Amino acid sequence: MAIFQKSVIKKYLDYLGRMQIDKAHLKFRSNYNPAKIEQIKILKEEEYQDGFIKVPVSGVYTLYSESNDGSLLYLDGKLIVDNDLHHKVQEGFSKTALKVGWHSIKLEYFQMGGDKALRVSWKGPGFNKQEIPSNVLFH
Secondary structure (H helix, E strand, C coil): CCHHHHHHHHHHHHHHHHHHHHHHHHHHHHHCCHHHHHHHHHHCCCCEEEEEEEECCCEEEEEEEEEECCEEEEECCEEEEEECCCCCCEEEEEEEEECCEEEEEEEEECCCCCCCEEEEEEEECCEEEEECCHHHEEC
């Protein structure tokens, strides 16, 4: 297969993946309004958080998960930070290239007593490490 054909196919497959994420985000937003989400949070303690993150500009990002005890951070369905197992506060991180737009994000975590800590941060093009701001997270 010619290099040009491979490039066209890859771009098409990337486009299909992006369409599926955008479609899932719209469906989620239409079924769960903020009041409904708050009611669910009050009624149960969650073992995970999932939703969508809006990446402002394409580039290489570093994502961090600091926790006591374990945490797993997924982006677009792929495990990117494995900070699992019983431990004191520690931070795991991973670098990944992200395109501008919506990406699915999921954080799994657990606590086994003792101190509690959970923080998810990122560093990207044009900004230093910071907690992921709420204005780019949607669920």
